[in-house]
Amino acid sequence: MRRISCDIHIQARPEQVWAVLTDFDRFHEWNPFLVEATGRPQPGTRLSLRFRLPDSGTEMVFKPTVLTSEPHRVLRWRGRFGVKGIFDGLHSFELTPVDGGTHLVQMETFTGVLVPFTRSVITQSDVGFQRLNEALKERVETLAAA
Numbered sequence: 001m002r003r004i005s006c007d008i009h010i011q012a013r014p015e016q017v018w019a020v021l022t023d024f025d026r027f028h029e030w031n032p033f034l035v036e037a038t039g040r041p042q043p044g045t046r047l048s049l050r051f052r053l054p055d056s057g058t059e060m061v062f063k064p065t066v067l068t069s070e071p072h073r074v075l076r077w078r079g080r081f082g083v084k085g086i087f088d089g090l091h092s093f094e095l096t097p098v099d100g101g102t103h104l105v106q107m108e109t110f111t112g113v114l115v116p117f118t119r120s121v122i123t124q125s126d127v128g129f130q131r132l133n134e135a136l137k138e139r140v141e142t143l144a145a146a
Contacts, residue, residue, distance in 0.1 A: 002115050004126040005107040008133040012144040014072040014095040017102045020140050021075065021093060030139040033128035035059070041069045047077060053124040054131060064091065087114040106133055 010017050020026075024037035024047070031037075032052070039047035043066050050061045064079035067090075074094050081087035091108045106129050110122060 002110045002122055003107065004110075004122060004129060005105060006126070006129045006133055007103060007105040008137050009098065009101055009103055010137045010140050011101045012140045013100075014097050014102045016144050017095055017104060017136070017140050018072045018075075020136060020143065021095075022069075030135050031132060032135055033125075033132040039066075041066060041075055043067060043069055049079075051125075051128065053121065054127045055124050064089075068092075081112075081114070085112050087112040087118065104133060104136070 020030075022041040024039060024041075027034055027037045033054070034049050035052050036050040037047060039045055045066050046063050047066060048061060048063050050059055052059045062079045062081070064077035066075070066077045068074050068076035072095060074092060076090070076092040079089045079091065088111050089108050090111075092106070094105045094107070096103045096105075108125065108129070110118070115122075
């Protein structure tokens with residue numbers, strides 16, 4: 001098992017952050033890591049997400065299933081490479097109201113037999129999470145100020 005996590009404070013209400021985070025049709029406009037997304041943030045639905053690894057520019061598509069969608073609080077999905085237990089990722093965004101803004105934590109727990117052999121992908125994903133958080137902050141704060 002391997003877990004990566006990063007957090008950021010966004011000067012906007014959780015509902016404003018949620019609106020941008022779940023507007024998948026516009027990810028291509030601002031998101032440097034999840035560069036394309038389709039689907040609905042509803043439990044049981046499948047998303048189609050194309051991500052770009054920061055250092056290599058390599059792009060991959062995966063189709064996770066939404067597990068939890070609590071508006072303004074939590075979005076969680078599980079993706080798999082092949083069958084269960086090979087390379088699974090449990091990804092979440094958690095939003096908490098703090099000091100008139102939002103504390104956002106983005107996290108993923110990787111499990112499966114291939115995890116020890118995917119170090120560079122996980123390391124690059126960690127950088128991608130940080131860039132996504134920073135871009136989300138900029139997008140939300142810009143929209144909130146308008």
